[in-house]
Amino acid sequence: xxxxxxxxxxxxxxxxxxxxxxxxxxxxxxxxxxxxxxxxxxxxxxxxxxxxxxxxxxxxxxxxxxxxxxxxxxxxxxxxxxxxxxxxxxxxxxxxxxxxxxxxxxxxxxxxxxxxxxxxxxxxxxxxxxxxxxxxxxxxxxxxxxxxxxxxxxxxxxxxxxxxxxxxxxxxxxxxxxxxxxxxxxxxxxxxxxxxxxxxxxxxxxxxxxxxxxxxxxxxxxxxxxxxxxxxxxxxxxxxxxxxxxxxxxxxxxxxxxxxxxxxxxxxxxxxxxxxxxxxxxxxxxxxxxxxxxxxxxxxxxxxxxxxxxxxxxxxxxxxxxxxxxxxxxxxxxxxxxxxxxxxxxxxxxxxxxxxxxxxxxxxxxxxxxxxxxxxxxxxxxxxxxxxxxxxxxxxxxxxxxxxxxxxxxxxxxxxxxxxxxxxxxxxxxxxxxxxxxxx
Amino acid sequence: xxxxxxxxxxxxxxxxxxxxxxxxxxxxxxxxxxxxxxxxxxxxxxxxxxxxxxxxxxxxxxxxxxxxxxxxxxxxxxxxxxxxxxxxxxxxxxxxxxxxxxxxxxxxxxxxxxxxxxxxxxxxxxxxxxxxxxxxxxxxxxxxxxxxxxxxxxxxxxxxxxxxxxxxxxxxxxxxxxxxxxxxxxxxxxxxxxxxxxxxxxxxxxxxxxxxxxxxxxxxxxxxxxxxxxxxxxxxxxxxxxxxxxxxxxxxxxxxxxxxxxxxxxxxxxxxxxxxxxxxxxxxxxxxxxxxxxxxxxxxxxxxxxxxxxxxxxxxxxxxxxxxxxxxxxxxxxxxxxxxxxxxxxxxxxxxxxxxxxxxxxxxxxxxxxxxxxxxxxxxxxxxxxxxxxxxxxxxxxxxxxxxxxxxxxxxxxxxxxxxxxxxxxxxxxxxxxxxxxxxxxxxxxxxxxxxxxxxxxxxxxxxxxxxxxxxxxxxxxxx
Numbered sequence: 013x014x015x016x017x018x019x020x021x022x023x024x025x026x027x028x029x030x031x032x033x034x035x036x037x038x039x040x041x042x043x044x045x046x047x048x049x050x051x052x053x054x055x056x057x058x059x060x061x062x063x064x065x066x067x068x069x070x071x072x073x074x075x076x077x078x079x080x081x082x083x084x085x086x087x088x089x090x091x092x093x094x095x096x097x098x099x100x101x102x103x104x105x106x107x108x109x110x111x112x113x114x115x116x117x118x119x120x121x122x123x124x125x126x127x128x129x130x131x132x133x134x135x136x137x138x139x140x141x142x143x144x145x146x147x148x149x150x151x152x153x154x155x156x157x158x159x160x161x162x163x164x165x166x167x168x169x170x171x172x173x174x175x176x177x178x179x180x181x182x183x184x185x186x187x188x189x190x191x192x193x194x195x196x197x198x199x200x201x202x203x204x205x206x207x208x209x210x211x212x213x214x215x216x217x218x219x220x221x222x223x224x225x226x227x228x229x230x231x232x233x234x235x236x237x238x239x240x241x242x243x244x245x246x247x248x249x250x251x252x253x254x255x256x257x258x259x260x261x262x263x264x265x266x267x268x269x270x271x272x273x274x275x276x277x278x279x280x281x282x283x284x285x286x287x288x289x290x291x292x293x294x295x296x297x298x299x300x301x302x303x304x305x306x307x308x309x310x311x312x313x314x315x316x317x318x319x320x321x322x323x324x325x326x327x328x329x330x331x332x333x334x335x336x337x338x339x340x341x342x343x344x345x346x347x348x349x350x351x352x353x354x355x356x357x358x359x360x361x362x363x364x365x366x367x368x369x370x371x372x373x374x375x376x377x378x379x380x381x382x383x384x385x386x387x388x389x390x391x392x393x394x395x396x397x398x399x400x401x402x403x404x405x406x407x408x409x410x411x412x413x414x415x416x417x418x419x420x421x422x423x424x425x426x427x428x429x430x431x432x433x434x435x436x437x438x439x440x441x442x443x444x445x446x447x448x449x450x451x452x
Numbered sequence: 453x454x455x456x457x458x459x460x461x462x463x464x465x466x467x468x469x470x471x472x473x474x475x476x477x478x479x480x481x482x483x484x485x486x487x488x489x490x491x492x493x494x495x496x497x498x499x500x501x502x503x504x505x506x507x508x509x510x511x512x513x514x515x516x517x518x519x520x521x522x523x524x525x526x527x528x529x530x531x532x533x534x535x536x537x538x539x540x541x542x543x544x545x546x547x548x549x550x551x552x553x554x555x556x557x558x559x560x561x562x563x564x565x566x567x568x569x570x571x572x573x574x575x576x577x578x579x580x581x582x583x584x585x586x587x588x589x590x591x592x593x594x595x596x597x598x599x600x601x602x603x604x605x606x607x608x609x610x611x612x613x614x615x616x617x618x619x620x621x622x623x624x625x626x627x628x629x630x631x632x633x634x635x636x637x638x639x640x641x642x643x644x645x646x647x648x649x650x651x652x653x654x655x656x657x658x659x660x661x662x663x664x665x666x667x668x669x670x671x672x673x674x675x676x677x678x679x680x681x682x683x684x685x686x687x688x689x690x691x692x693x694x695x696x697x698x699x700x701x702x703x704x705x706x707x708x709x710x711x712x713x714x715x716x717x718x719x720x721x722x723x724x725x726x727x728x729x730x731x732x733x734x735x736x737x738x739x740x741x742x743x744x745x746x747x748x749x750x751x752x753x754x755x756x757x758x759x760x761x762x763x764x765x766x767x768x769x770x771x772x773x774x775x776x777x778x779x780x781x782x783x784x785x786x787x788x789x790x791x792x793x794x795x796x797x798x799x800x801x802x803x804x805x806x807x808x809x810x811x812x813x814x815x816x817x818x819x820x821x822x823x824x825x826x827x828x829x830x831x832x833x834x835x836x837x838x839x840x841x842x843x844x845x846x847x848x849x850x851x852x853x854x855x856x857x858x859x860x861x862x863x864x865x866x867x868x869x870x871x872x873x874x875x876x877x878x879x880x881x882x883x884x885x886x887x888x889x890x891x892x893x894x895x896x897x898x899x900x901x902x903x904x905x906x907x908x909x910x911x912x913x914x915x916x917x918x919x920x921x922x923x924x925x926x927x928x929x930x931x932x
Contacts, residue, residue, distance in 0.1 A: 013530075013788040013789075013793075014788075014789070014793050014796055015527070015528050015530060015723070015875075015876045016796055016797070016800040016875045016876060017876070017877075017878040018800055018803070018878070018879070022878075022879045023803065025879070026803055026804075026807045026879060027803070029807060029810050029811065030803075030806045030807060030810045031810070035799045035802070035803055038799075038802045038803065038806055038823055039703055039802065040823065041671070041672040041674065041822075041823055041825070042672050042700070042703060042704050043674065043677070046676075046677065046704050046708060046709055047703060047704050048577075048702065048703065048704055048705050048708060050702065050791060050795075051574055051575060051702050051791040051794065051795075052574055052791075053571065053574055053575075053790055053791040053794075054790050054791070055790040055791060055792050056787070056788050056789050056790030056791075056792055056793035057787055057788055057790065058788070059530075059532050059788065061787075062532060062536070062784050062787045062788050063532060063535070063536060065787060066536040066539065066542075066780070066783075066784055067536075067539065068560070069541070069542070069560035069561075069563060069564050070536075070539040070540070070541030070542050070560060071541055071560065072541070072556075072558075072559045072560030072561075072563070073541040073542065073545050073549075073557065073558045073559070073560045073561050074541075074545070074549070074557040074558070075540040075541045075543075075544040075545050076540075077549075077557075079546055081546045081548045081549070083548055084771060085546060085547055085548070085771075085772075087546065089468075089470070091467070091468050091497070093467070093497050093500060093501050095538075096501065097500070097501060097504045097505065097508075099534070100504075100505065100508040101513055101514075101515035101516065102508035102509060102510075102511040102512075102513045102515070102516060103508050103511065103513070103727070103728050104513075104529075104725045104726075104727050104728070105513040105514040105515045105516075105529055105725050105726065106511045106512065106513040106514070106519075106726065106727075106728045107519070107521060107524055107526060107726040107728065107729060108726075108728070108729040109728065109729070110521070110858075111512070111846065111850065111855065111856055112912070112915050113847065113850055113907045113910040113911075113912055113913070113914065113915070114511065114512040114517075114850050114855060114856075114907075114910065115510075115511055115512065115728075116454075116507070116510040116511070116910070116911050116912060117507040117508045117509065117510035117511035118511055118728040118729070120454060120456075120507055120510075121504065121507055121728075122728075123926070123927070123928070124456065124457050124458070124928065126926050126927050127458070127927040127928040128490070128492055130927045131490040131491050131492060132490045132492075134488075134490075136927070137924075137926050137927065138926065138927065140729070141729075141730070143586040143587060143590060143770065144586065144770055144771060145771065146768075146770060146771045147586070147590070147769070147770060154629070173771075175768060175771050176771070178767075178768040179768050179769060179770065179771070182597070182747075182767035182768055182769060183769075185767070186596075186597060186600050186630045186631045187630075187631045188631065224480070224484050225484075226483055226484055250486065250490065251486070251489075251490075252479075252480045252485065252486060253480060253484060253485070253486055254484055254485060254486050254487070255486055255490075258486065258487060258488075267771075274543045274544065274777075275543070275544055275545055275546045275547070276537075276542070276543050276544075276545075276776050276777040277542065277545050277546075277547050277558070277561050277772070277773065277776040277777075278547030278771065278772025278773045278774070278776050279547075279586070279731070279770075279772060279773070279774060279775040279776050279777065279778075280586070280730075280731035280775035280776070280777050280778055282731075289924075292924060292926070298729065299926055300926065301920040301921070301924060301925055301926050302920070302925040302926075303915050303916045303917065303919045303920035303925075304915070304916055304919065305912040305913040305914060305915050305916070306905075306913045306914050306916075307912075307913055309912055309913075311911075311912040311915045312915075313915050313917050313920050315917070315920040315921050315924065315926070316921055316924065317921075318921070320621075321589070321620075321621035321622050321624075321625035322620075322621040322622075322861070323621070324621075324625070325621045325624040325625055325634075326624035326625060326627070326628040326634045327628070328621070328625040328628075330625070330629065331589045331592065331593060331622050331625035331626040331629050332587070332589055332590075333587065333588060333589045333620075333621075333622050334587040334588060334589065334717075334719065334726075334729060334730040334731070334732040335587070335729055335730040335731075336586070336727075336730045336731045336775075337727050337728040337729030337730045337731075338725075338727030338728055338729075338730065338731060339727075339730070339731055341728065345500065345504060347492050348457055348467065348492065348493070348495055348500045348503075348504075349467035349468050349495070349497060349500050350467065350468055350492070351461075351465065351466065351467055351468075351492055351493060351494040351495060352489050352490055352491060352492045352493060352494060353466075353489075353494060354466065354467065354468050354470070355489075355490060355492065356489060357470055358470065360473070360477065360479070361470065361471075361473060363478055363479070363480060364473060364475050364476065364477045364478045365475050367475075367476075367478040368475035368476065368478075386480065386481055386484055388480075400550070403550055404550065404554065404555055407550060407555050407557065412546065412549065412550075415548050419548075434470060434471070437471070437474060438474040438475050441475075
């Protein structure tokens with residue numbers, strides 16, 4: 013199936029206008045000896061054949077499982093209206109709003125998105141999205157280095173997802189920067205690194221093991237030492253948990269998947285980044301701002317573009333160009349549909365159901381809850397046997413029981429990270445408990 | 453101007469109904485509980501649908517308007533790709549589904565990754581490809597990381613990255629983000645990086661040379677083989693910015709030109725929608741010597757089974773496997789195109805660009821007057837003499853129902869207008885665009901001032917960008 017509309021006659025007319033006799037003449041600038049003889053690929057197929065092939069691939073994946081997997085990506089309910097709105101071709105087939113008069117739809121939507129992310133995180137300024145939660149955290153570390161200028165250390169708290177830690181380390185490993193990793197389970201506090209040499213401290217709330225903390229005191233100490241305090245947060249938890257703004261953080265980041273984006277085997281999701289007014293010019297990425305037109309009417313434009321690669325080139329705050337706009341808009345539509353109250357209700361459902369699951373699982377012989385603090389909707393349990401083997405058994409009865417914690421932490425082979433969303437019914441939680449009970 | 457959504461909030465409205473609580477309600481303890489709810493507002497489903505549907509109508513998009521935005525390859529996005537990406541087996545699966553232990557729960561998902569990687573390796577002439585980068589610039593970053601890792605492993609002391617002055621801003625921004633200093637080489641009168649200056653500036657401390665070929669002027673570099681030899685003689689790697697790959701699909705492969713790393717913008721070349729700014733996808737292909745440094749996890753095939761290989765030493769640039777939903781669309785497009793379709797894409801893209809260039813040449817200055825590839829770059833310098841700038845022409849096009857070309861880029865062309873029609877546009881559409889451009893050129897002579905006031909047909913007239921940057925307002929506030 014081709015999408016080129018040219019008839020043979022039109023091609024001939026166009027070649028005539030150009031003044032060449034065949035299309036190949038237009039490729040004359042490419043030295044003949046470099047040209048390929050043809051790609052070693054099958055010939056193109058029709059639309060129905062492509063659909064059949066993709067259906068076959070899709071059919072090899074088990075999508076009808078009861079999902080207790082989390083680890084940063086959660087099976088939340090997505091109202092139908094989210095996809096209906098973002099399927100408007102005026103949104104999904106447009107590009108970055110470089111021409112504001114022809115892009116007020118996108119620009120106003122992104123301004124509303126920025127407003128909502130500020131509200132959710134309790135911060136004052138937001139950009140128009142990053143790639144994902146992990147890269148947003150890495151960009152926040154780079155932002156801390158920019159703000160602190162002469163300092164080159166980044167400290168990552170034990171609460172941070174080890175995969176995100178690895179992304180931060182990867183981003184910084186090519187720079188004159190040092191990453192200090194406070195290892196999960198080491199019992200070490202970041203406090204001992206507050207010594208006037210650290211650019212930024214990175215925390216996650218809830219922690220990747222699900223534990224919720226109040227970081228207010230440590231944030232104050234970090235800031236007293238002129239370091240930047242960064243929180244990585246799970247937006248759905250913000251319907252119940254104290255926000256980064258309420259704890260005094262300088263920068264909040266996170267992954268927006270849980271806000272209206274399907275699981276889709278890992279993406280596309282969106283990252284977000286919010287901060288205080290003071291640091292707005294250090295933000296990476298696109299930012300939408302409000303202004304007026306020549307008639308004095310309100311309108312929206314991409315603003316503070318002097319930070320960006322297409323203007324500043326080597327001196328830009330980041331190389332980011334394309335971001336995850338449409339996914340951020342899914343987040344916007346989701347938050348709008350839920351409303352302030354709905355977001356609080358979803359968080360309450362997640363928290364309550366998770367408490368129920370925790371209690372029931374802990375009643376099983378040989379099973380205990382590992383977290384010693386308060387959790388939101390995710391927690392770790394210790395099993396008497398290997399967690400992967402337990403998952404294999406429950407999977408036979410269509411239950412994805414959780415993520416074996418050994419994926420993140422060495423030596424944690426008997427531990428399981430379990431996530432509960434508002435999608436899981438009491439009945440499903442009861443089956444999880446009985447399946448795990450049967451598998452150990 | 454449209455009201456803000458927040459101004460439409462009515463307390464007590466609901467846009468979503470959730471199942472009732474079926475377990476005992478448990479609250480967060482007071483010390484961890486949020487004090488003040490996020491002020492999102494409260495709306496009915498219709499409130500939200502109508503608000504955003506009406507906003508969408510204020511946009512230009514590929515489905516509604518010709519969108520010849522140079523370097524962005526705004527081709528048509530086939531609808532079937534949207535359909536398949538929503539299949540439950542692809543859209544409703546969690547990235548941490550078990551892949552081992554005899555649980556073949558997402559073999560199809562992994563197979564798609566494996567097959568698309570192989571497809572792209574063949575198209576680019578590279579030995580391996582990863583689909584993980586989430587955008588073109590993310591791919592560039594990974595590409596430079598691979599190069600840096602290679603030099604580090606070899607003990608090479610490298611400090612610089614060479615970029616031509618016509619390059620995309622992301623090239624120097626990326627190299628600098630990865631700790632390199634930038635050496636810029638100017639463009640020669642033949643329209644690409646000056647070969648003599650390049651040779652002069654090349655030295656043993658250069659880690660990489662980043663090229664876009666054809667470049668942002670739409671010119672295929674005639675000395676590419678020589679550039680590659682000079683770079684490699686200094687053990688510098690040659691980086692291919694795939695922004696313009698559309699022009700050479702099935703015609704020539706970056707790997708055969710001597711490139712060591714390539715990124716491909718699937719949202720350009722493989723027709724996945726641009727989503728008002730993203731998500732894109734920026735897979736990276738590399739030569740065999742860079743392959744060991746690719747990020748984890750890699751999809752491997754053993755017999756007819758697919759699995760994931762996490763090599764803990766290797767970098768991670770994202771949490772999972774890339775923008776998977778975008779990859780599904782690109783793979784579907786790749787299947788439909790096949791070897792014949794990809795070649796046809798390049799041919800028609802180049803034909804369209806040359807057609808527009810030829811037709812507009814009498815009316816606008818063409819600084820590099822030669823056969824172009826997928827895009828052509830005009831200058832409004834002739835119009836500037838009458839007081840009309842590229843920006844005015846762009847706004848005049850908006851009033852005539854066309855999305856403007858990229859303006860003021862590449863930076864080396866004063867008053868640049870970079871036109872990339874793409875292969876999916878018909879002669880009729882281009883003729884209408886050409887007529888509009890010619891009409892505007894005429895108005896420059898007769899009534900130039902009218903263009904300063906364009907656009908007049910949109911919900912807003914020209915916006916004050918200076919005020920936006922000075923009185924920064926990036927969020928709605930009720931009482932403001």
